[in-house]
Amino acid sequence: MTARPSNEELERTVRMKDGRxxxxxxxxLEDMPDVMEMDRAVLLDGxxxxxxxxxxxxxxxxxxxxxxxYIDGNKSGVGGCWLVAEVEGxxxxxxxxxxxxxxxxxxxxxxxxxxxxxxxxxxxxxxxxVGLLDWARLHSAPTGRATLPPIRRVMLNxxxxxxxxxxxxxxxxxxxxxxxxRFIRFEDGSECNDHExxxxxxx
Numbered sequence: 265m266t267a268r269p270s271n272e273e274l275e276r277t278v279r280m281k282d283g284r285x286x287x288x289x290x291x292x293l294e295d296m297p298d299v300m301e302m303d304r305a306v307l308l309d310g311x312x313x314x315x316x317x318x319x320x321x322x323x324x325x326x327x328x329x330x331x332x333x334y335i336d337g338n339k340s341g342v343g344g345c346w347l348v349a350e351v352e353g354x355x356x357x358x359x360x361x362x363x364x365x366x367x368x369x370x371x372x373x374x375x376x377x378x379x380x381x382x383x384x385x386x387x388x389x390x391x392x393x394v395g396l397l398d399w400a401r402l403h404s405a406p407t408g409r410a411t412l413p414p415i416r417r418v419m420l421n422x423x424x425x426x427x428x429x430x431x432x433x434x435x436x437x438x439x440x441x442x443x444x445x446r447f448i449r450f451e452d453g454s455e456c457n458d459h460e461x462x463x464x465x466x467x
Contacts, residue, residue, distance in 0.1 A: 272290065273402075274290070274399060278391045286349045287349070288347055288392060291338065293332070298354055299327075302356060302357070303321075311381075345396060346359070348392075349388045358377075371413045373415050373417070375418060376420070393436055397418065397436065397463070417463070417464055419460060424458065443460075
């Protein structure tokens with residue numbers, strides 16, 4: 265059987281809309297200070313995050329330990345992939361894709377994406393999404409292992425008012441398949457629907 269490509273093959277350099285370059289690569293433990301700062305900025309910005317400020321992790325050691333499993337997962341590449349965008353030595357965006365674990369849904373993968381507010385609109389979200397979908401397609405071929413079926417379906421969730429993100433996902437082939445009405449409730453009492461989107465790799 266032909267060896268499956270490793271996650272390292274997903275790494276590449278891209279040019280941002282402002283002319284600067286970004287390195288799309290696997291996340292590392294030493295990225296955690298930047299990732300923690302980005303996580304805080306995205307949450308406080310409020311667009312796209314369902315968590316509140318009191319859910320932030322302020323301790324770097326705890327934050328790093330919480331994410332260690334994702335880093336370890338990057339080494340094997342079987343269960344998923346965590347990519348980040350590094351610009352001028354700073355990690356400013358990141359995205360994960362992971363295969364679902366229950367036996368009957370292991371052909372599904374879930375995506376999550378975050379871009380620092382100061383770097384949104386520059387093409388980093390698209391670059392990371394392309395890399396994550398490349399991982400899914402690398403794992404869409406038969407594995408020869410009954411317990412690890414090919415990835416056939418990629419899914420994500422997005423706030424209904426996040427028009428920029430919805431436009432990005434739609435341009436990559438995703439479609440809205442359902443809406444959770446009034447799923448998000450903000451601190452001011454306002455509410456927002458949540459869309460589930462999917463991409464079928466075998467269509």
